[in-house]
Amino acid sequence: MKRKNIQNKNGISISDSIVMSVKRKHANYRKPFSAAIAIIGFVSIIKAFLGMFHFHYSVSTVFMAAAVIGAFYLTLSIISKRALWVYAASVIVFVVCAYRKAAKIALGFKFIYNIVYKDAYHSEIEYYKGLKSALEVSSVNTLFIFYIWLLAIIVFFFTICRPNPVLPLMVTFPVLEIGMYNGIRVPVFWGILCIAFWLALLAMSTIDVGEYSGGQSGFVRKNDLFFPKRHMKLKVTEKCGMLIIASVVAVAAVSSCFLKLTHYKRSEKIDNKRREITEALNDFSFDNLAESLSNLSNAIGLDFEYENHKLGTNDHVKYKNVTDLTVTLEHPTDNAIYLKDYAGAIYKNNEWFGLPSSAYKNGTIKDFDSYDIHPQDYPGLFSKLLDPSLEETTIWIKPSAKKSRHLYSPYGTINVGSLSYNKDLTVSDGKAKKGECSYKFINLDTNSIYDQLITVSEQNSQRNSREVYSASDIKPAALRDRIQKYCDEKGLISYDDFFPVDFGIPADPEYLLSKGDVLLAELMHNSYKDFVYENYLKVPDTAAMKEVEDAYSDIITMYDGSVSSEFETLNAIRDRMSSECTYSLYPRKTPSNRDFVNYFLLENKKGYCTHYATSGVMLARMAGIPARYATGYILVEKDIEGGHSSSDGSVTIDVKDNRSHAWAEIYVDNIGWIPYEFTAGYSAQEINTQPVTTAEPTTAEDATTTTNDPASRTTGTVSKAAATTTSTAVTTKTATSIAKGGAGSGSGHGIHIPKVLKNILLLLLALILITAFILLRRKFILSLREKRFTTGKAERKVRYMYAYAEKLLEALDMKSENGNYNSFADEVEKAYGGIYFNEGAFRKLTDTALRASFSKDTPTDKDIEESRRTIEAISDKLYKKASRFDKLRLMYINVLK
Structure with missing residues (x-):
């Protein structure tokens, strides 16, 4: 190098060439170090991934291909500049070959994803159906070989030639994340080497080549030249990478030995909290982002509740054995009590929705508010007409702080002037504060109602159900005027002030004339039925639903419009589901390419209340019986018997989260909407369920199970007959039950919190906090400015x-x-x-x-x-x-x- 000397006034010459002296010459190990790091990364990724699952492929073929491809690209990378054109040509060849084999690669992906899906969800169900097993080995071999080819291209080039962690991380981490996200344990040794490879590559790409370190800096002068001190050392990035790999392996080994020697064990409290957070992370889904964030915040300890009615998004469910509601009954009652807070009308894309607002523009719906008679009143009014011996009672409901935004109500409520109605869906106490409410109601027994209706229908065959009444005979003047107005508007007056009423239930005329609200309710009920049959018989027009309809065709054709055939059809649906499907708190998620009902009834055949309720509603609709989906809580007779009795005869029950529930509502002519239980193992007296555990092994500390999903919890029922078809073993529900989202609860697999998921959640949390800060800051500044301008x-x-x-x-x-x-x-x-x-x-x-x-x-x-x-x-x-x-x-x- 040509040297340029500059002479200053002091006679010192400064040369622009640098001359360095070293103590002795060392061998250059940069290439061997980088080659070793690349080989470690290449081999550890392949072994880690293949060690997580049991794929069907030719081991010899794949590993021979890996050895040949690895050796080829290792050689090209070491030769470096002289072989770059060969490297580029091989990439082109790879793209062309991958394009030609795209169909086989895609088929191989389907085969391996089926195995991943089965291992992750401990199921025998295949995500991709109809694959020919004869093609499995060859297509999986093809996929693995092309992935190994791509891995070799990127890992060797970006480790040896141009150290850069971006592309190697992009092609290696997602492969391991497939297992880690689903809770599959990575082989420990190979997993540690993968982490060491990533850290080494990161260090190699960030440490500057030629940086001086070690000892004091400085130069020595010789004549007019300056030389660096001999004790200065030069950092070699590849050597740093090897040191990092050695350090990671050493730390992992020492930590493992220390834990084994000291028999260290975390406290149960820490284990439970770790499990909750881990499984909330593993259950995280961007398809159900809001609920996932809610579950995560609850696991951390923040009370943020989000509830939707999307189905099949939970791997499994749990209870925390906490009190959600405190219910006080004026006096104990027989039969189950359903406390409803939601009713779903439309089932679409594995989710329940309400009717569109356009449906409620119907004149019949507007009459509810105009005449202060609502469909929610029908069961209370008409059941009393059906059985005059039924007694009214009062219920007080006090929710926990977490549930204070919900308003729950029983069936059979009596309108004493303080009720608030949500269309034809739910009813609530208009005076409720922080969710605390009370109702007068008649507790309904579905079986008894059907039995009495069948008897009445037989009597009606021998009498004329149409009766004629005179408005002037109605004793309460206010009700008389309302009925007169309604009959005039609807053109029901036959002559003078007489109007006909088609009563399906025989009743004492004197009682009806003294209870004009029953007459008006019956008149409006006859009109509301048209609305019900128009909106609550809809079933998605899909191939999946057609398949379900064909499978249950022998049952859904039983219904002929009579009350007795309706009851028989519903019972037959329930019995078929109980015999063919198993109640389980481990149904695993519904695959995204499956219909929730079809998957439950015809493939997986495992589920809890949301599965039974939704399927029961769809099958009832297929039969021609109006039905809809409801959620809330259930109290069975055993719960009431176990409550705290007071001297005034009242009883107080702590309703635990394990009584959250989903059920079906059936519209029964002459009665209205009543609950019907399709879920196996529930009766009005007790809840008898035994979740299946044969495919869901647990550890000793995770031996009990319960549920935490608001609309998809366990189930409740009104049917007494269902109890005889199920096991009598009652599931123990404790706070140590298995947490929701347990992707790692399967046999032989541990639980791993995906690091990328942690980072995503932290980023989302940071964005939420920043947004909240910006909005609060804006609100504060605007408020302060307005205050200064006006005061x-x-x-x-x-x-x-x-x-x-x-x-x-x-x-x-x-x-x-x-x-x-x-x-x-x-x-x-x-x-x-x-x-x-x-x-x-x-x-x-x-x-x-x-x-x-x-x-x-x-x-x-x-x-x-x-x-x-x-x-x-x-x-x-x-x-x-x-x-x-x-x-x-x-x-x-x-x-x-």
Whole structure:
């Protein structure tokens, strides 16, 4: 290298060439080190992935291909520059071959994903159906060989030739994440080597080659030349990478030995919390983001509840054995009590929705509010008509703080003037505070209602159910006027003030005339039935539903419109589901390419209340029986018997989270909407369920199970017959039960918290906190500004307004530099007068502010009003002329608008 010498006045020559001396010559191990790191990464990724699952492939073929491909690209990478053209050509060959084999590669992916799915969810169900097993080995071999080829191209080049962790991480981490995300344990040794490889590659790409370290810096002078001190050492990035790999392996080994020697064991409390957080992370789904964040926050200890009615998103469910509701009954009652807070009408894309608002524009629905008679009143009114011996009682419901946003109500409520109605769906106490509410109600027994209706229908065959009444005979004047008005509007008056009523239930005329609300309810019920049959018989028109309909065709064709055949059909549906499907808290998630009902009834055949209830509703609709989906809580007779009795005869029950429930509602002519239980193992007296554990092994500390999913919890039932078809072993429900989302609860697999998922969640949490801070800051500044503009002395108001105007003008690049307010006002008027505000307005604002600050004159209300108009004009015009980005900045960063 040519050296240029510069002579200064001191006679010292400075050379632009650098001469360094070293103590002795060392061998250059950079290539061997980088090659070793690449080989470690290449082999550990392959062994780690293949060690997580049991794939069907030719081991010899795949490993021979890995050895040949690895050796080829290792050689090319070591040769480096002289073989780059060969490297590039091989990449082209790879792309061409992959394109030609795309179909076989895709088929191989389906085969391996089926195995991943089975291992992750401990199921024998295949995600991709109809694959030919004869093609499995060859297609999986093809997929593995092409992945190994891609892995070799990237790992060897970006480790040896151009150290960079981005692409190697992109092709290695997702492969391991497939297992880790689903809780599959990575082989420990190979997993540690994978981590060591990533860290080594990261270090190699960030440590500067040629950085000096070790000892004191400095130079020694020899004549007019300066030499670095001999004890200075040169960092070699590849050597650092090897040290990192060695360090990671050593730390892992020492830690493992220490834990084994000390017999270290975490406390049960830490284990439970770790398990909850781990499984909340493993159950995280972007398809169900809000609920996933809710579950995660609850696992951390923050009470944030989110509830939707999407089905099949939970791997399994749990109870925490906490009290969700405290219920007090005026006196004990027989039969199960259902406390409802949601009713779903439309089943679509594995989720329940309400009816569209257009459906409620029906005149019949509007009559409910007009005449203060609602479908929710029908069961209470008509069941009393069916069985006069039924007694009313009062129930008080007090939810926990977490459930205080929900309002729960029993069936058979009596309107005593304080009820609030949500369309034809739910009813609530209009006086409720923080969820606390009370109702008068008649506890319904579905079996008894059907038995009595069957008897009545037989009697009706021998009598005319149509009766004629006179409005003038109705004793309560207010009710008489309402009925007269309704009959006039609907054209029901036959002559004078007589009107016909088609009563399906025989009743004492004197009782009906003294209870005009029953007559009006019956008149409106006859109209509401049309609405029910129009909206609550809809079934998705899909191939999956057609398959279900064909499978249950022998049952759904039983219904002929009679009450007895309706009851028989519902019981037959329940019995078929109980015999063919198993109640289980481990149904695993429904594959995204499956229909929830079809998958439960025809493939997986395992589920809990949401599975039975949803399927029962769809099958009832297929038969022609109006039905819908409901959620809330259930109390069975054993719960009531186990409550705390008071001296006044009342009984108080702590309703645990294990009584959260989903069930079906059936619309019964002449009665209304009543609960019907399809879930196996539930009766009005007790809950007898024994979750299947043959495919769901657990550890000793995880031996018990329960549920935490609001709309998809366990089940409850009104059917007494169902109890005889199920096991009598009652599931123990404790706080140590298996947590929801247990992707790692299967045999032979541990639980691993995906690091990438942690980072995503932390990023989301950070974004939420930042957004909350920005919004709260904006709200605080706007509130404070408004307070300063409207309260206090007039002088201070004007000064604040002028200061705000200065900030607005700064956004327009107008700023007073010399402190001369009058000259600044002239500049502003010249630049923006007549554009951003009326000419002379800013001059007037300046004069008012100066007088307020430096004289004894107090600004008048008119002065303040004009000043306010000026700053608002500037603010509005500034915002209007700004770009979209600047508008966001003005609103949320500068908070000037």
